[in-house]
Structures are given as C-alpha cells and as structure tokens.
Amino acid sequence: MIETFYGPQFLGLGILIDQLGSYFVLSTLGIMVASLHSSGGSINAKKVVRKIVLFAPFQAFMLALLLMPFQYPIWLDDLLRRLGATLVF
Numbered sequence: 001m002i003e004t005f006y007g008p009q010f011l012g013l014g015i016l017i018d019q020l021g022s023y024f025v026l027s028t029l030g031i032m033v034a035s036l037h038s039s040g041g042s043i044n045a046k047k048v049v050r051k052i053v054l055f056a057p058f059q060a061f062m063l064a065l066l067l068m069p070f071q072y073p074i075w076l077d078d079l080l081r082r083l084g085a086t087l088v089f
Contacts, residue, residue, distance in 0.1 A: 019061060027058045
C-alpha cells in the first residue's frame with residue numbers, strides 16, 4: 001500500500017516503520033505481557049529479558065541494525081535485493 005499511495009521511494013521507510021512500530025513492540029512488550037499472564041500475575045524480569053534476547057527474530061533485527069552502515073560485496077547486495085524483491089511484490 002505504501003508503494004501505491006506514496007511511491008517506491010518510500011517503501012524502505014515503510015518497512016522500517018513497520019519493523020519498529022509493530023514487530024519491535026510485539027517482540028518486547030508482547031513477550032512481557034504473555035509472561036505476566038502466564039505466570040499468574042508476577043514476572044521475573046531476568047527471564048523476560050532472556051526470552052526477548054534469545055528470540056531469533058529479535059536477534060536478526062538487532063543484527064540488521066548493526067550492519068546498516070557497512071557496504072556489502074556486489075554479489076551479496078544483488079542476492080539480498082533479489083530475495084527482498086520476492087517479499088515486496
């Protein structure tokens with residue numbers, strides 16, 4: 001919808017907003033709320049933080065943020081663009 005309404009130049013921004021706005025909140029606050037309700041009202045902060053840090057999609061998100069300033073080899077950049085294009089179209 002972002003590409004349709006605002007054009008392809010805003011697609012990256014829309015993906016970033018989606019990652020930070022929904023996924024990041026769900027993978028942190030969602031785990032805390034689920035832990036709170038599953039344990040009967042009390043939460044162990046250490047266990048919740050451990051669950052968040054060990055959540056594989058959260059690790060991938062953090063790795064992606066850390067790797068943003070680096071330049072990839074041409075072949076890897078092309079491969080990642082082709083894989084990403086399958087998710088967008």
